[in-house]
Amino acid sequence: MENVSCYLSLITFVPLLGVLVVLFINRECPETLRWVTLVCMLIDFVLSLFVYFGFDPSIPSMQFVENHSWIQEWGISYKLGIDGISLFLVLLATFLGPILVLASWKDIIHRVKEFMICLLFLQVGMIGVFVSLDLFLFYVFWEIMLIPMYLLIGVWGNPARKLYAAIKFVLYTIVGSLLMLVAILVLYFMAGKSSGVYTFDLLKLYEFAVPIQAQFWLFLAFFLAFAIKVPMFPFHTWLPDAHTEAPTVGSVVLAAVLLKMGTYGFIRFAIPLFPNAAVDAAWWVCLLAVIGIIYGAWVAMVQVDVKRLVAFSSVSHLGFVMLGMFALTSQGVEGSILQMINHGLSTGALFLIVGMIYERRHTRLIAEFGGLSKVMPIFAVFFMVFTLSSIGLPGLNGFIGEFLILLGSFKVFTWYTVFAASGVIFAAVYMLWMFQRVMFGEITNPKNLNLKDLDVREIAVLVPILIFVVWIGIYPNTFLRPMEPSVKNFIQHVEKKRAKIIALEDEGKQTLPYVDKISLVSSVTEVRAER
C-alpha cells in the first residue's frame, strides 16, 4: 500500500494548489475563476472516491496512515489517517465542494477571486480537521478554517448585520478553542511526564490513562470548544446570526461541514481521551442535548424568516447527534455519525433552496410567499423532499439516523429519549407549516406570479444531494457497514479504558497520571493498518 499512502495529503492539499492557480488568474474573468475552482473541487472529490474504494471496511482502526515528523523536539508529527468514523465526513466535505462552487455561480458576483480562494482554503481546513491524528496538527487546521469562514460571512454576507455576525462567530469559536489548546498542552505534559515520551500523537495519547479528577477539567475545556462549535444549547447564540447573515454558500458549508467538526471533535478527541469524565458527564450533556432539541424546535416554529428557521432546526438536529453519541451504545453512535451526514445533506440542501428563492425575490420572509408550487413545480418537488428528509420521513435519510439514535439512547436514557422523540413531532410542525405557508395556497403576492422555475445549473446542484438522501433512506447499509467496526472499536476503547482507570484509581494511584499502558484494540491494529 506504499503508493496510496499520500492520498489523504492529496485530498487535503489539492484545494491549496487550487488557491495557487486561482491567484494567477485575472480577476476580470470570473467565469474562468469559477471553472478552475470547480475543476479543482471535482478533482478533490474524485481523489476522495479513491480513498472510499480503497478503504477496507473490515478494519476498525486507522487506514491510509501517513506519518512524518514535523517538529520533532516536541513530538509533533504530520500524521493523517481515517477510519470508519471520519471517512464519510471527509467524503461529505469533498462531495459538497463542487456543489458549493456551482451554487455560488450566480449568487456571488463581487470579488469572485477572493471568494474562490476562501472556499478553497476552507476546504483545506475542513478536510484537515477530519484527517489529522495529531493534536497540534488538528488544532492548526481547526484554527485555519476560522479565517476563510470569517471572511465569507463578513465580506459576502448580508450587509445589514454581517460584521456583527462575523466577529461573533470568530470570538465564540476562538474562546473555546484557546481553552482547548490549554487542555491539549496540559494533557501533553501530563502524559509526557509520566511516560517520558512527549508526543501530540493522538493514538499514543489514547493509551494514557488520565486521573479522573484531571479528566474532569480537561474534558470541560474540550467540551466547551466543541459544544460551541456544534453548537449545543446554551452556546448556540452565534449560530442563527452567522447562518442568517452568511451568503448561501457560507450557510451551507457552515451547516453541512463546520458544525460537524464539533460533533466529530467529541467522538474523536473528547470522549476517547477522557472516557471517565465523558461517561460521568453524559447525563448533563444529554440533558443539554434534549433541551437543544426541544428549544431549537420551538424557536424555529415562531421564526418569520425561512433561513433563520432552518438555522434553528440545526440546533434541534444537532441535539439528536449529541444525544446518540453520549448514549455510547453502538446504535446510538452509528446513528449519530449517520445523522451528521444526514444533517449535512438535508440542511445543506435546505439552505441552498432558501438561497434559490432569495435570489429570485430578495426576501426570505415567509409572509412574502405563498402558492409558489403553482409557478415553480420542479422547485416544489425538491423542496418537499428535503423538507421531509429533515423531518425524518421513513424512506429518506433523516429517519434512519434519528431512529438509530433514539433506539440507541432509549436503553440508557429512557426519559430523555421520550422527550427527544417529541422533537421529531415538533420538526414536522415547524417544517410542514413553513412549507405550507410558502408553497401551497393561492398566490397572494403578485410579485410571485412570474417566478422562474429552477434552471439546469440549480437542478444539477440539488440532484446529487437528492440521490444520497434517498440512498441513505433506502439502503443505509452502504454507509453503516464501513463505520460499524470503527464504532465498535470506539465503544470498546471507551469502556475498557474507563474500567481500567477506575481499577487504577481503586488501587490508590492518585498522584501521578498512570503510566500503565492499556492494550487497546486501536493500538494493536494500527500496525496492521499501516501495512
Add this chain to the structure above:
Amino acid sequence: MIPVPEVNLGGVLPALIISVAGLLAMLLGLFVRKGASTVGAVIGLVGVLLALMANAPLRLMNTPAFSGMIALDTYTWFFNLLILASVGLTILISMKYLVDMGLDLYEYFAILLFAAVGMMFMVSGIHLLVIFVGLETLSIAVYVLTGVLPRSAKSSEASLKYLLLGAFSSGLFLYGAALLFGATGSLSLAGLAKYFQSGSVSLMALVGMGLLLVGFSFKVAAVPFHMWTPDVYDGAPSPITGFMSVGVKAAAFAAFLRVFFECFGSAQVTWSHILWVLAALTMILGNLAAIVQTNIKRMLAYSSIAHAGYILVGMVAGKEGGAAGILYYLLAYIFTNLGAFAVVTIVGRKGEANVNIDDYRGLAKAHPALALVMSIFLFSLAGIPPTAGFVGKFTIFSAAINSGYIWLVIIGVLTSAASVFYYFRVVMKMYMEAPEVEPEKLLFSPSMTLALTLTVMVVLYIGIFPTTYLNLATESVKTLF
C-alpha cells in the same frame, strides 16, 4: 604595573562595524548635499550585512571578554541577529518614509545605528554597568529619533515624555545597581549570582533587585509601568515606533532575562510571584485598552504592551523552556510587528495623515496584496496558525503549563481571544467596508517592497517550519542556566 587586560576585539566586531558605519554615515552626511539620507541608509545596510557576517563566529563561543564585562556566547549571537534584523528592516522601511516626509536627514540613520550598538552591548553585558551604558546609549538615541520630526508638536511631546520617564526608569535601574553593589560588593552578574546563592540575602540586595525589576519593566512597558508607551508610540515616526516596539523591547528583555536568570535564579521564587502579577496585569490591560483605540499606532502600542505580557509569562515559567520560548517569541514578534509597522508607514502617507483604523477601509479593493500581507501580520499578532505568532504563543504557553502556571495561561489565552477582536477589526475594515471618499493611491518603493516581502516570508516560514529556529532558541539559552 597595571596588568593590561586581554582585549578581544573579534568578539565585539559586530558592534564595532555598526559604530563605524554610524560614524561614516554621519561624516558623509556632511559632504553629500542632496540625498544624504539615502547615503546613510546604504551605509547602514552595508554595515548591517557586514555585522551579520562578523556575528557568525559568536555562535560557537562561550567566553567572557574584557575582564568579565561582556559575554561572547550563543545568547549574544542570537540577540545580535535579532537586533541586526530589526535595524536592517527599520532602515528599509525608513528610506521610503523619509522621502515621503520630504526629510533629508543623514543623522537619522547614524543615530539608528548607534542605538543598535547600545542594544548589542546591552545584550552581551554581564556586568550591570555595561548593561547600563548600553541601555543609556540605546535610550538616548531613541529619545532623539522619537523627536526627529521637525515642526511636529506631537513628535516633540512624545520625545520629551519618553526622555523624562526613561530617565526616571534609568535612575531606578542605577539606584538598584548601587544598592546591589552596597549589599554584595560586586556588579558583575557572576558575583551577584554567588552572593544570592550563598543563602543569606540582605534586605538591601532584595530592594536592589526589586528596583532593577522596575527599571526593566519600564523599558519593556509592563503594566503598571507602561504609561509612556501609547503617547510615545503614537508621536514617534512610524518606522521608529516599529523599531521601538521590537528592537528596544528585544534588547530590554535580553538583559532582563540574563540578569534575572543568571544572578537571581536562586531567588527565583521571590520574583516570579511578582512577575506573575505583572504578566497578568499587562496582558489584561494591554489587550483591553487596545480594543477601544481608533488610532492604529495606539492600538499597536497597546498590543505591544500585551505582547510584553505574554513574554513575561515565559519569564514566570522560567527554566530553559520558558527562556527559549521568549527567544522564539521575540524572533516571531520582530518580523511580525515590523511588517505591520511597514504597512502603517505606507498607509499613513505623507505626514502620517492616515493613521486611524478607519483609514484602512477598502484597502483590500485598492491594494489586495498589501491588505493580504497586513492580514497575515495581524493573524500572526493574534496568534492564529500557521503563522510565527502562533508558534511563539504556543512555545511560551506550553512552557508555562510545564511549570504549572495553568491559571496564568488561561488568563493569557482569554486575553488573546479578546485581542482577536481588535486585530480582526482591522481586517474587517480592509475587506468588508468601503471608504467614504476614494483615498489617494499609495506609493511603493523597492526598499519597502523588499521589507514587506522579507517579513511576510519569515512570518509564514518560521510559522510552518519552526523546528530549526526553536532549536536555535534552545541552544542560545543554554548559557543562562
